[in-house]
Amino acid sequence: MARPEKRLITFEIDGREVRAPEGTMLVDAARMGDVEIPYFCYEPKLGQPVGACRMCLVQIEGMPKLQTACSTPVKEGMVVTTVSPEVKQAQNAVVEFLLANHPLDCPVCDKGGECPLQDISYGWGPGASRFTEPKRHFKKPIELSPLIAIDRERCILCYRCVRFSQEISEDHQLVFLERGDRTFVGTADGAPYVAPFSGNIIELCPVGALTSIPYRFRARPWDVEQGGTVCTLCPSQCNVSLTIRDDRRVLRVLARDNAGVDDGWLCDRGRFGYQAFHSRERITRPLVREGTSLVETSWERALAAATQILARAGASAAALVGGSASNEEGFLVQRLIREVLGSGSVDSRPAEAPDAELLRACADPALAAAVSDIDHADAIVVVGCEPVDEMASLDLRIRKAVRRNGALLVTLTPTPSRLDSLARVALRYLPGYGAEALAALNAALDTAGAGDASALREVANRAGLVRGVHPGPPLDVRFDGAAARPLDPPAGAHPDGGEDAAAALASAAALLAEARDVVVIVGERGLVAGGRERAARSALLALLERLGVRERESAGLIEVPFGANGRGLREVGCLPGIGPGLADAPAGKAWSELPAALASGEVGGLLLYDCDPLTGASDRAAWERALAARSAATIAFARFRTETVERFAQVVFPAEVYAEKDGTVTHPDGRLQRLRQVIARADDVRPGFLALVQLGARLGGRFDEVFASSQVTELVAGAVPFYAGLDAGRIGGKGVRWQETEAAASAPRAAAAAAAGSTAPGDDAAVAAAPNGDASGRLLVARQPALWACEETVRAPVLRFLRPRQRLALAPADAQRLGVRSGERVRVASAGGELVCEASVRSAVPAGRAFLIEGLGADGAEALLGHEAAQPCVVERVEGVA
DSSP states (O other), X not given: OOOOOOOEEEEEETTEEEEXXXXXXXXXXXXXXXXXXXOSSOOGGGSSOOOOSOTTEEEXXXXXXXXXXXXXXXXXXXXXXXXXXXXXXXXXXXXXXXXXXXXXXTTTOTTTTSOHHHHHHHHHSOSSOOOOSOOOOOOSOEESSSSEEEOGGGOOOOOHHHHIIIIISOOOOXXXXXXXXXXXXXXXXXXXXXXXXXXXXXXXXSSSSEEETTTTTTOXXXXXXXXXXXXXXXXXXXEEEEEEETTTEEEEEEEOOOTTTTTTOOOHHHHHGGGGGGOTTBOOSOEEEETTEEEEOOHHHHHXXXXXXXXXXXXXXXXXXXXXXXXXXXXXXXXXXXXXXOOOOEXXXXXXOOOHHHHHHHTOGGGBOOGGGGGGOSEXXXXXXXXXXXXXXXXXXXXXXXXXXXXXXXXXXXXXXXXXXXXXXXXXXXXXXXXXXXXXXXXXXXXXXXXXXXXXXXXXXHTTOEEOSOOOOOOOOEETXXXXXXXXXXXXXXXXXXXXXXXXXHHHHHHHHHOSSEEEEEEHHHHHGGGOHHHHHHHXXXXXXXXXXXXXXXXXXXXXXXXXXXXXXXXXXXXXXXXXXXXXXXXXXXXXXXXHHHHHTSSOEEEEESOOTTSSSSOHHHHHHXXXXXXXXXXXXXXXXXXXXXXXXXXEEEOOOGGGXXXXXXXXXXXXXXXXXXXXXXXXXXXXXXHHHHHHHHTTOSOTTOXXXXXXXXXXXXXXXXXXXXXXXXXXXXXXXXXXXXXXXXXXXXXXXXXXXXXXXXXXXXXOOOOOOOTTOEEEEEEEOOTTSSSHHHHOGGGGGGOOOOEEEEOHHHHHHHTOXXXXXXXXXXXXXXXXXXXXXXXXXXXXXXXXXXXXXXGSHHHHHTTOSEEEEEEEEEEEEO
């Protein structure tokens, strides 16, 4: 769907002429003429207005009755009055009615001082009430969830919270219960409202009915101040405003609207994870190991010990950089390793060394899509990722595009996806077979309309494709005014049948062939799974070329990286063989190669910058052995006393949380954003860039010229050609996409062969038949990320109830064959070990496959599967209930 053209019209409001885009709702257009119209229920982010509160009534010439400004679009020549006696009387009546049963407990209400109801009552209310009857009272507060409290007597039934649950997050949990004057907000079944984005209803509430339990009674608006920065807990990089008390304590996290990034929404991990900033387990002073224990020490001693370790390692040193590191920190780490120590072993993702040419091809500005392009796409293809778990706000963006603009969605994932219910076509491929899945979609596009069913069955079987169990209903969508050709539902008697998958593949190809603007969202996890990134990226590039995204305005690629700043770290040189600006650099050991190199002594020293290789997509067992062999040569920058720190680190420097940092990060769509220090650093925590500068200077590097983070930003802009000219002032509060600057012309160009891609996996794509389960209980077990398998659910007390327990998600057919029911314990054993967990029978899981959550440390999938995307495992029932 092409971006709508904005035509300006002229209308009159309160005697003044105002120009506004045609179709703008009157309540918004009035602001362009410096006229304020009060409202409660209206919120543009919620979609079409409902006109529920009647607070925005105005008089429009030619209309006999007062009209709601929130649901009336402006038109040429419209004459509006907001100050007539009739309007004033209506506004007074609405306020008087809303306050008839409102408790008027402003002195103790958390919303007091920042409450729209207060402001509107003073500005547009009658000043007195004719109601003398006793007010209604309810039990208060009621815990709507462990995070949100509701005071029912304050609720004005504006419908905002219910609309968010029904129309934005689509969790469909909140509803209006009862009728008439007994109506109240709750969940349909009375269960707690627990959902990934539930906290947004607190901000949406225009009164004090919905409040944050962690913030409740902690402060008043005049006691605190707000500080804007960027959340780095996931790649969404949402813009946030932190509520701060006494310059050092964060009490609340609010959304800071930036339509180009997050649409003004936050996930609960970003909204409530701030409690981890002040955790008792936080490292706030340098530590050195004495015997078997870590003891606090001075910065001077810690720097001296770290310098000695790195100097001894020299060119055999290596570094791993965590995804939450800033561009400046990543740049200094790679400079320290490469220029000062003479090593090429620096990495920022748990995978094999990438192909530089293919990375450069994927970074081509002509192939890049902005997050806002999703809003205007005709079709969206999600490949190899689950947005809600890996880049949370992206999930809401995709739902918005499908719901409001009729975008057609295709999901091509190894695991069941929350988006499947919206998808026109949902396909599953074998874990680790992303290259084959992309090649299959390319082949389907090449044969679209040819009806070569046997060829499609062959490529579908090669990728282990099966049809998703919950595809969405057909959508009536138009492209450029012409009706899209109706697509018949895929044929096949069984959702796991090969013919069904081939037919679904043909449907997806027919859909994409007719769409003009297509946004492809691909997960880096899916690309590197199976150790065949080159084949997957080649097939991805071929798909992008086949879809013609270069020539389209609202089309292109968005790659979801492993870490929050994965793209920025890549572009400043934190990959083996790839330097700043994606330029060639001396080869070194990749993340996946380091365990063996450490264990053998080939790598003599390891710098861990805000990362934990024992948790996540790493091979936990291999890393345990490697770190045990080189614990005397391990230096860590860490925020908390993790298992890696406690067991293996020789020297530990306290790392900053994002609220303490100055610097920049790069969004997955190429937007550079500013991290601003909004609270004082805890105790003896120092800026990470400054510690790296001091280490570099002690080792003989030329780091003495750096004293401020802004100077490091200048060094980054000088080393990365396509960041040229991007300083803190130009980046500002909204950020700048480097693809939209003059410097984008200096982005490296890949060789023609790499840019052209390939429609089939390369020679490294040896495909074996996938096990479909057998009598011995063998299943193909794969890893699956989870939003709540993170540090915040360990360190933030309010989020601990969301910490997932390990469970094995398996298909009903496999559960029946194994004699397992949901909730029972099962033993999962591979060649590398075993674990006992809970069984979760899910109809959306294809037969023969099962999934474990990664990121849970010793209980995570990484402890069982090593570096593999999936392994055949024996699954058997264990007596008892988990």
